Amino acid sequence: MDRRKSLKALVVGTVSTGVLLDACKPGDKKADAKTTAEVKEDKSPAGRMKEELEGDKALSTNKFFTEHELATITILGDIIIPKDEVSGSASDAKVPEFIDHIVTEMTEHQTPLRGGLRWLDLQCFSRYNNAFRDCTQQQQIEIVDQIAYPKKAKPEMAAGVSFFTLMRDLTATGFYTSEIGVKDVGYMGNIPNKWNGVPDDVLKQYGMAYTEKEMKECAKY
């Protein structure tokens, strides 16, 4: 409906659909002003529903791992993601705390981790007469080398390989979703921005170019 017709419609009666296009007109009154005030008061904290908050509260009091298990997870985590010239270690990024939390809600990880930790300790007992955490660094690396490479690991180490693979996945996911890890991997988004396309040097590197049509039609800022 064009502007003239919509005005006419407004005059004709209170019941009209003509105001629709007015929403496109700059300078309209702000929708913000009344919105939330007019709506029934909602006491839940922003963006979380009641059931969700209750569920989170119940989770936060749950703890799964023992002190011994967490200590072992911490050592393993720092073997998987140690400090290097770019960034800190898994424990610097509080990965053990993340793993301790995530198993309370992803309960499918509980038995593989607990059982795997026990498997590791028993392997170490039979080889070095110590639990993993009490072994020397050299011994720890020796046993880790037996389970860190799925394709070359001995068949009798398969249970350890499964455990270590899960530990590596959880450690990596915990680390690279931490502040330290996001910086390390080089994710540069999540900030207000204007997208003007792939940088020129990158286009050049891959032999790509925007077409004339794209240059003409696409948004420019």
Next chain:
Amino acid sequence: MGDLQIKKNAKKYDAVIVGSGAGGGMAAYVLANAGLKVCLLEAGPMFDPKVDSAQLKNPWESPRRGASTKYRAFGDFDGCYWAWQIDGEPYTHVGDTKWEWWRARMLGGRTNHWGRISLRFGPKDFKRRSIDGLGDDWPIGYEDVKPYYDKIDRLLGVFGTNEGLENDPDGIFLPPPKPRLHELFIKKAGNSINIPVIPSRLSILTKKINDQRGECFFCAQCGRSCKAYADFSSSSALIIPALTTGNLDLVTNAMAREVLTNKEGLATGVSYVSKDDMQEYQVEGRTVILAASACESARLLLNSKSPRHPNGLANESNVVGKYLHDSTGADMGGIIPELFDRKRYNEDGVGGMHVYTPWWLDNKKLDFPRGYHIEYGGGFGQPLYGFNWGIENLNGTYKIKGKQKEAGGYGASLKEDYRYFYGAHVGMAGRGEAIAFESNYCEIDPNVVDKFGIPVLRFHVKPSEYEIKQAKHMKETFAEILHAMGAVITWGGDDGPENNYGLHEPGVIIHEAGTVRMGNDPKKAPLNKWSQAHDCKNLFCVDGGPFVSQADKNITWTILALSMRTSEYIVDELKKHNI
């Protein structure tokens, strides 16, 4: 329960709307702006993206690093309350049939997190039976809906380009964002094998359209809903503005129980239970507009039995709940070795793809009757739970900085691997048209009620050979595109006849439609071409229910257009005292 009583709202409305998603939001917007008194019932709580969005949160701000929970299947930061399962609100299935039923419970419904893919149906999409003899033609055509597509393009904003395609009509578009690097790879590959790759069409404001809504600031997080109102959500773009008219009363946490009718069989209002106080309420209206989602609206109608409507309301045809269908879906992903060790920069872009592939083939030359479009993903995403999972499948396969390593590993060398592969992944998803069959339906399960005592839905949906063959074709196409761009398939490449070629279970694509369809023959359809019930003239349905078929297009833009069309019709009819 000795003190159970029903509280009646003294105010009589011109319209009572059930559901605040795309269909309900549009109806509320049009009617409230037309000066009608409107009551909008929403089964979930208030949600204002400006306040409630998790936009710009960092992964470490979530104890689960953005992983999904039962409350948010698409992740902790996602903008949709509830998902496939809701505590205390079950649904059931006939035998071993499958239907995954997504239900959003919040102001704006699932439009707070949807993909913003805003595709018009084309002329052929309304007349499929005339083309291939399957399903039914709509009682309306593209020419009936086009004016409304034009209006919502202007009112709500959508970017894209006019390509002059026969069945993917041009629109009134904002400028699209330039393709990202992996999208340039996809486009180049597509060009080389005659698969079109064109700018996507998303309802995201790459330019400001009015003072109530901001301009996109390219955080790629439309799925969280937008604090700047720079993408289309029913909450921010329709209902919150409609509240400023003073004509709209919004009742949140109101779970509709049934549509009330009088002796003449006309709708008089809606009864609902309030989740806030668990009391029973009734609200009266001159018209009742259902927009609770295709299945939820069918459920309401089937539960609204009366002496005048013994088979449920609007159900003299006995097809309410039938013809239920979802978009088809199959996916595949790969890695582009040429993109290993990429230079870093912010490539967030808008939430979702900057390019897509509309259906490009002629089904007459294929062994399945309906098409699909392809959606693309990839690049430098924000790391979230699951990020870097399964490195052992990559780091023994490709040389890293010229060095062959053993798969798996640990230590500083492993950290190098994670950096090396970041940003090299690409994914694609086919979303196609399924045939609406009468034999695919939802009905009331006579044995089961939800926690409010409302009888629940029981589903019976099976994919046909048409959908399975279409999924097979999708997979072949994806493999071809990945191959053409020099990518290696990393997932989704092992599907075959044993799992229907990776065809998703129905419901999983979350495009439910068809359950309250429109048609000229009252014996075959509950609604007429205005989405008005044949057997109850002041009852309307404006969600995915009225869809006779749903095209190879996401249905939201058409829900909005049809809801606007029906709402204008309601204004007219009320004015003429026809209802």
